[in-house]
Amino acid sequence: MLKALFLTMLTLALVKSQDTEETITYTQCTDGYEWDPVRQQCKDIDECDIVPDACKGGMKCVNHYGGYLCLPKTAQIIVNNEQPQQETPAAETVGAAANAVATSGAAGGVGASGMASSGVVPGTGYVASAAAVAGPEVQTGRNNFVIRRNPADPQRIPSNPSHRIQCATGYEQSEHNICQDIDECTAGTHNCRADQVCINLRGSFACQCPPGYQKRGEQCVDIDECTMPPYCHQRCVNTPGSFYCQCSPGFQLAANNYTCVDINECDASNQCAQQCYNILGSFICQCNQGYELSSDRLNCEDIDECRTSSYLCQYQCVNEPGKFSCMCPQGYQVVRGRTCQDINECETTNECREDEMCWNYHGGFRCYPRNPCQDPYVLTSENRCVCPVSNAVCRELPQSIVYKYMSIRSDRSVPSDIFQIQATTIYANTINTFQIKAGNENGEFYLRQTSPVSAMLVLVKSLSGPREYIVDLEMLTVSSIGTFRTSSVLRLTIIVGPFSF
Secondary structure, eight states: OHHHHHHHHHHHHHHHHHHHOOOSOOOOOOTTEEEETTTTEEEEOOHHHHSTTOSOTTOEEEEETTEEEEEOTTOEEEOTTOOOSSOOOHHHHHHHHTTOEEOBOTTOOBOOBSOOSSSOOTTOOOEEEOSOOSSSSOOOSTTOOEEESSOOOGGGSOOOTTSOOOOOTTEEEOTTSOEEEOOHHHHTOOOOOTTSEEEEETTEEEEEOOTTEEEETTEEEEOOGGGSSOOSSSEEEEETTEEEEEOOTTEEEOTTSSOEEEOOHHHHOOOOSSEEEEETTEEEEEOOTTEEEOTTSSSEEEOOHHHHOSOSSSSEEEEETTEEEEEOOTTEEEETTTEEEEOOHHHHSOOOOTTEEEEEETTEEEEEESOOOOTTOEEEETTEEEOOTTSGGGGGSOSEEEEEEEEEOTTOOSSEEEEEEEOSSOOTTEEEEEEEEESOTTOOEEEEEEETTEEEEEEOSOOOSSEEEEEEEEEEEEETTSSOEEEEEEEEEEEEOSSOO
């Protein structure tokens, strides 16, 4: 029993020392206690609640400050004005307490003591007796306890004012003639400084610094939480007695007010004119094809593709929002998006009369007579006119005139072979010569003989259209012995288109 009393008094001394002494670090408590962050002090651990099967052998667990007791299940626990199952006369209780008394110390813990001479111990509020409790269920023995939580029944305490008890320091006698704790903090009898907080203890009080402050000398100074191991994920801001966390731009505090999570700007407040891509802590804007980011990196401006290159379109480039298109002049159509191709109006919109034939050229068409022959010539086959030998006028004229048509593009590179003339009838022992008889006044063409019966018309000057040239190419045939001489003309109509395509 003396050993149990010594352990109880040691526990109370540790609790007392912990409550009254204040150091820089408050988070370490002795065994049986844990730190209470709200009250900023150590609090008792209820081992009966957290220790699985704390008591063996059918004993019941009773918690007390700094530890716990294992009592027989027959021990009665009386709480707040409740009556025990078996009432024991006051005289017997007091007498029995002289032999063995279990009582709490100043901190309220349950211990064992043989020093008390009364069932009431000053400043406790607990009464435990080993006296026999009347009744068949409870046996009188060393391990049989009756534990009362509140002051004993007033009827058991002499109400005679002459029976005064002496209370320890920090306690005072109540109207029921028991010792009860004095709350110095409420009574204003403490001596804590203005910057300190008074904490009432059993039989005493303690002066502590408010949360977020620590004692340095006689003063309470602010604890800079931002200098301690990181409380905040990104930024820490110290304030008097506290602190708070901040996040870098592009992040926001999570619900725990500590962690920073990325803000998805594309969902929260999309500032991009077209496409938004979220990245960690920020976002980037992008534009659709045909647009480019403006200087503010948010809006998109149209790209004028027509200014970037002069080779996008064969004829004309037209800029449009986000794109461009190519146009072709009249008589042409766009192929493959950029190239101009001549439209064959003779196949699509032939406007020539029945006595005319349609001839398509680059960028347009023309109507020519189906019978180009002029007197005295007569039409013998398509585009071939012959002057009859029976007609005396024909003796001084070419025997035949053949009408041909061709078209070339403007600004064609020179020199360039453009048309070949060849004899259709070959006579034995004859010599053929070729010449440009008309239509070459400015020297745009040259006729080069390529064989005894053929010649090539060569373009030697670049031509610009639209323009029409009519060139007469003559083939003169002479017999080798000089018995006869004849000529034929190929009247070639050359149409130069308005463009180089």
